[in-house]
Amino acid sequence: MANFAKPTGPQFSVDVYQNEFLPEGGRDVNAIVTVTATGAATGSGAGSGPADAVGDAVPGGAAVVLMLDCSGSMDYPATKMRGAREATAAAIDTLRDGTAFAVIAGTHVAREVYPGAGRLAVADARTRAQAKDALRALSAGGGTAIGTWLRLADRLLAASDASIRHGILLTDGRNEHEAPEELRAALDSCAGRFTCDARGVGTDWEVDEVRGIARALLGTADIVADPAGLAADFTTMMEGAMGKAVADVVLRLWTPVGVEIGFVKQVAPSVEDLSGRRVVAGPRAGDYPTGSWGDESRDYHVSVRVPEAAIGQEMLAARVSLIAPGPAGGDPVALSQGLVRAVWTDDLVVSTAINAQVAHYTGQAELADVIQQGLDARKSGDEDGATAKLGRAVQLAAASGNADTAKLLSKVVDVVDAATGTVRLKAKVAEADEMTLETRSTKTVRVKK
Template sequence: MSSHTRPTQPDIRLHVDLDGYLRPHRSAKIEAHLRVEVAATGAPADLPAVELAVVIAVDVAEPLRAAVRHALPAALRALPDGISFIVLGGGPEPVGCYPRGGAEWAVADEDEKRRAVFAAGAVPLHRDGPRPAGYAPWAARSRALLAGRPLSVRHLLLITDGSSAPGETRLEEELDACAGHFTCDVFAVGADWTPDPLLTLAERLHGTAQFVDDGLGREITAAIRRLRRVHAPQLPVEVTVRPSVRQVALSEKAPRPHRLRGLSQPGGPRHWSFPTYQWEQGRRDYLLTLVADAHADPLETDLQFAMVSIGDVHAPVTARWHRPRRPPPHVPAGSDGVSTLKATAVMRDALRQGLTLWEHQPDAAKRYLGQAARLAVRLGEDWVLREIGLVADIEDAASGRVQLRPAVAADTLGSMILRAGSLPGAPLPDTAGPQQGPRCGHCDAPAGSEARYCIVCGEKLL
């Protein structure tokens, strides 16, 4: 997402921890926990509203007009002055509700908000007849509109009851086109929507998906307030690897689970960039996975497999191949971070799978929910136990014994699946320490403290 102005980069601290003693083979997996801490030192408390552009899209059928009748005007009244906004309604295709008169965008002030509130009372909603074929048309229309508003933060707030979801044909293709252009939060209302495409929208466009039974106006206002706390709208995580590394993957685990798509950078396949968005003050946890061919690497020697860079901050990923028949002299404390990161991801996935299968495959659902309960006890994630308790009786959480309840309200499972897949989680416990390293004397690239050769130019470190 581009901008006329470049916001001041916040203070960033990057830490890496991993099990530094690995078993060598031709497709060895190296997993590292990346912890990124952002402090808005010297930056304003809120991003100026003039740097935000928001599309409010109402994908709701006429029978559910009551769900947005009061919420949409309340959210429009609460818009900060100076924000660029547009309201879309539904028909055979997404149609403009406000602004009118041929203008694509409105800039909020008292008069604009008053006129927008009046127009929102007649926001067009789906009626009998053709409807948009899924969520792709909403993403496509937002992409076209936001392309003409190159501000720091560009965002889609999609309010949906699922009425346009049947017939979805090209969501993945459209999300590929939208990646990097804007972010998205999804608010589900009613009871007839399907969780999976909403979670796909939120994950691919770096936002959240949530069910809103009441207080939709407050949730929209809170989402815009979160946008104003963004201190770095786009901040790529860059990974440069040694030649023996064949695969690179990065996923955000906390506060929101996101699979990140890497972009190969000019200069060869050894440099990857993973775009990330909406950086607020606080912490994020990532799992970096490398697959390396170790057949030609020396044993019992510290090697730098990658350099991770965020802005002007760098941290090395170093480890050593251990002789296969000899146990490592000790297990580094940092390996706890990787195991906790993976266990948290497995717990969330087990919870989501158990809820998804609850109605049609009860035996499988019971196994998944039991696994989620065991991990929740181990990780201290009480919210997971509370979620499981809504659909099952927990007999022994530590051993994963649960019994499904005979009945659950029809509109309960969908909202729970959204929470399992998109609810922000707490940062992982502190397990990583800062790693400072020297710089190469030939090309000035940062290097790990134990590295012997520069990962960029290949020269021996002085």
């Protein structure tokens, strides 16, 4: 058995919601695992204490690299480049004293804007002012090769001993100046080394590219259609980064002999399938990355298949644990755990009941899927298919109380009857509205308690 250090800092709790009862011959067990972290705001957090000179950040704090698209298209319209500079300045103002940081200008190459020479600055009044002065000299010109931006950010962050390593990336266009496999290789290289929030400004970028960056690097993805909204969005992202207190947390799933894993998905605050990211962590155990945590709560859907058993028998179907790296490379820290059970019964009433949390998030996952399928059908000219899928999306959004998604859907379809999913495709849809729906389609609402 592995040795675990004593937890310090934020406190984690794990709650399991399921119907553990199975009918005779039943094998599929589903559970919603709610993980909650509290106390991050009063812990060591993302940078505290006095700032040093440019070079050495407060040990154990945070390091952040901002990657700003400076390609030629950022000047069309000019409000994009101006908004990007203002947003980056706002993010720099949000940095806590003692946080290591750098700014990168991204085109078909990556260039250090501040502080330069392969270093990170340490946030204080002087370095913030210097960084904002450097931003004023930025202008648009060149192409787009996002992989080079990420690799430079990785090199800069690797020079820091900060426990929280984070990137913020802004682009306004497609990744046209490197092959898709080059971006994928960069993401594979950076995965697990830092987290990254990705944003697309305007409507000339690819949703799959921006969302793919965020998924690979365990961050968030969103659209800022109007450059005027960049400063507020960057401030919110940086506040989120500054609120993180524990990095590189994994969800460890242990299963007994004979139990097969169906899938492991994050289902709130957004749907992200983690199944393919499993890393073996000992006999019958695997780790799924969850990134960095502050004061927050997330939900995960765990599905396993157990061996058949006789009526009256029960078994542990899975054990879910939260594991964080140990201090100074020491033993890993066990933060909390929960148990998933299976009990066989001949009571059809209890064995056929569907747990409310499981039902809710199954619907939210379907909602994300049918939105994507409906938009794909619409783009391909399949109006009947698009109407059916987006109608089902309207029905699911209404039933689950997902008002934000329902509002986005109403900009793409005319809703005749939300309860039955009866809709008509709008003849004209603004590109920004369609991209916003696609980008935010995986966002979910928590189950009503």
